[in-house]
Amino acid sequence: MAYPIYLYPTTTSWSMIHLLDIEGTVCSITFVxxxxxxxxxxxxxxxxxxxxxxxxxxxxxxxxxxxxxxxxxxxxxxxxxxxxxxxxxxxxxxxxxxxxxxxxxxxxxxxGDLKAPIYKDAIEFLNSGKTLYIYSSGSVYAQKLLFLHVDVDGKLEDLTGRLSGYFDITTSGYKQQKTSYENIIASIGCSASDVTFYSDNVLEVKAALEAGMAAKVVVRPGNAPISSEDQEKLDIIYSF
Missing domain, CATH: 1.10.720.60 (Transcription Termination Factor Rho, Rna-binding Domain; Chain A, Domain 1)
Incomplete structure (x- = not known):
């Protein structure tokens, strides 16, 4: 399927709500x-x-x-x-x-066998006071466990209090579908333009953009390469 350029609006800096993927975005793919x-x-x-x-x-x-x-x-x-x-x-x-x-x-x-190695810049983003939600293929329960057991400089910290809510494929749908992001918008009770979505997965980013959100592709070590065409069309970041 071809994705015309007009589907991808420029990411707005005034988005009030930030919707975060987990794997390859706030923590490494290798941890998962x-x-x-x-x-x-x-x-x-x-x-x-x-x-x-x-x-x-x-x-x-x-x-x-x-x-x-x-x-x-x-x-x-x-x-x-x-x-x-x-x-x-x-x-x-x-x-x-x-x-x-x-x-x-x-x-x-x-x-104590598992501790979540969240990226340092992601921890800073979580501590920024912004309105943050999580959307992952992993269950909401698994998401909460991960943020409840974050390894910060060798000590466990509970970062669940930094998050306003969680979404998964049961609550909202599969992550490469436009309707899933529309469901999240409806659940939060906001406008699509209020939300910026962050993910390492280009297809997820495109689905969010099609739903009217702003969206950014997050590049981390070990993530899948991004085509030159997508690099030209999409907003790409290397940290928060």
Whole structure:
């Protein structure tokens, strides 16, 4: 699909609300890919093993989440495991998987195995007093866990108080769809022109622009390269 230049308005400096992606924007892609995902794969079987099958959504919180998977994969630990591995190996952003990951990551954060290495400039931005929201493919619960356990110079800090709200694919929709950003605008109760969205993903930035937001592509080490065409059309930043 071709994206004509007129779809991309110049980012306004007076935007009052800042909507932030997480992976590749406020923290490194490597933390997600090399720390969070492997931790889930190393520990999720413990949670599956403690779950009675077939899954009863009324049994407990975990079962209520797992029951969101197709019924045919919740009949046994084996079928559920196969389904989870399929989703992970194919990088499918399934909302039930995202919720399950949040439950497993909670264990890691509580034990001190996981600490969120937020970029220093992102921490300063979070502490700036601006109105900030998060929009990530990860569940809202996982988002809150991350900002509750931020590694600041070797000490854990809770930065959740700096954020006005959280959005994920369950609350708002998938991040490369224009309607998702329209849903967020409606949820906040503001005008599209009041919001600037920040992400490392060009397709997400384009979707936000199509919804009427201002938007910036965030370039960090390890992020996907940006084409010369997109560099000419889009607003690109290297820090906050």
């Amino acid at each position: 890919k090399d720390v969070l995902y492997p931790y889930f794969l190393e520990n999720y079987s413990e949670f599956v093993g403690s779950t009675p099958f077939p899954v009863d959504p009324l049994a407990d919180e975990l079962s209520s989440i797992l029951a969101g998977f197709p019924a045919e994969v919740t009949q046994s630990a084996e079928t559920l495991t196969q389904h989870v591995l399929y989703l992970v190996s194919n990088d499918i952003k399934d909302p039930v998987l995202k919720a399950f990951q949040g439950i497993v990551w909670e264990k890691g954060y509580m034990k």
